[in-house]
Amino acid sequence: MFKKLRVFGRTRDLEQQIDNFLKNISESAMLFRMAVKEYLKHGHTDDYRSMLDKVNSMETDADNLRRDIERELYLHTLIPESRGDVLGLIENLDQLLGLFQGALWRLENERPQIPSKYRNDMKRLSSHAVKSVEAVILSARAFFYSPHSVSEHNHAVMFYEKEADKVGSNLKSELFASDLDLSQKLQLRDVAESIDNIADWAEDVADRLAIYAIKRTV
């Protein structure tokens, strides 16, 4: 009886950890959007730096949570049929945090000058990338609770990824058609790509989730 109660206690703890992990990514996405907005508006500021620090700390927390989840799943041979998929999902989602960090560190280290005419597109690009991540988080939650509804959220991921691609592509065309120095063009292109990569990765995770969900349906 006590063992049975412990089984459910352990399950609850692990559910909580997975939930916290997903929350972490959602919050990092919001911070990312705010940090990019701040940079576009005011350049490199203390606020920007503080938001980057928060994202860094969330990335560390997420790494710890990921390790704990992995250890628990293996130690107690939980969800043997879906374990590989869940671990894969968590590792892939964790990479999103790495991409947020990478894009923000690029702005922090390189401190590129972004001409005002490109700022709106940069803002839209980051907004679409964040929306694609928010949708993939919803999709991941659905995978745990109702795998049948994963596809509904995946549609949103695909939509925002396409929008991000469109904005990113236009932005790059405009950059290279401009009179900016080649070095600045290349630098801004890299900034745009580092943001666009987030949406691309969210789409990749969504594709994998679609397969995991099919496997999970009875």
Next chain:
Amino acid sequence: MFFLTSGLFLGWALGANDAANVFGTAVGTRMVPWITAAIITSVFVIIGAIISGGGTTHTLGKLGAISALPGAFMTAFAAASAVYAMTKAGLPVSTTQAIVGGIVGWNMFSGSPTDLGILTTILSTWFICPVLAAIIAVIMFKSVKTASRMNKIHLLRADAYTRLALIAAGAFGAYSLGANNIANVVGVFVPAKPFSSVSINGIEFLSGTQMLMLAGGLAIALGVMTYSKGVMTTVGSNLGRISPIAALVVVTSHSLVLFLFASHDLEQWLLSHGLPTIPLVPVSSSQAVVGAVIGISLVRGGLSSIKWGTLGRIVLGWVVTPVMAALVCFIGLFILQNVFNQVVI
């Protein structure tokens, strides 16, 4: 006691092979550790055999009342040989079909008439058993599918519930296996009464027949503990890839079918309500499992997903196993009577 060894060997073989039908899918999908499965199976097989083993034993007794121990020995030995040969040949085998063949072989040798009514009833259950298991599996699988769509349960919690349900269904399956299949193991020894009853303070604790069933149950448990590990872990690959939920449906369908064909209480209840009864006949647990898996395959992928080869091998088993057991029994009884001068009739 020597004459009982063939029955105990048959029990061991049943434990080694058929425990996989109860927990194989759960162990194969790594939802339940083998040692947990083995202990639960052993305990519940013995309980089922002692409490509810009487019904099917009675039916087998009506097919052929073997009153001499050497005769019972050879009948069980013939059945065990057929099981061994069929297993070696890689064909799905049922101890039920083997023991029925053995009894018919004894009837032929002793000149006793085989009750065709009982024989027909038993033969019809061989067909009904997998079909019924398939029907139950289809209904359960569709219900579980609908329920899982309606209730949003976290993957981890669903996993924990499934584990508990698999253990409960496995315990029920082991009980039903003991109740239904103990007749195959020791049924032929019942008329020979090799054990006397056990009394404590003048109160009968276990009758002679129950003692016999306890011995059979222990033999099955020994088979489970010593030889079922490999069979359980490979059963998944024989049945194809199966999800834990499907495994639960398979085990529950199998257990229900075995229970339906073994429950004396259910028979009484049906009789008291004027309903047609289900014959208390030992059925094949392997074929119940295959029937359930086919049922699920039908729901999932239609007719094309059925392994017709597996079905064909089952039908082949229906014919080859009893015929082989009958022949071995007939020849064995002849040798036992004429070479070893044993009373076999």
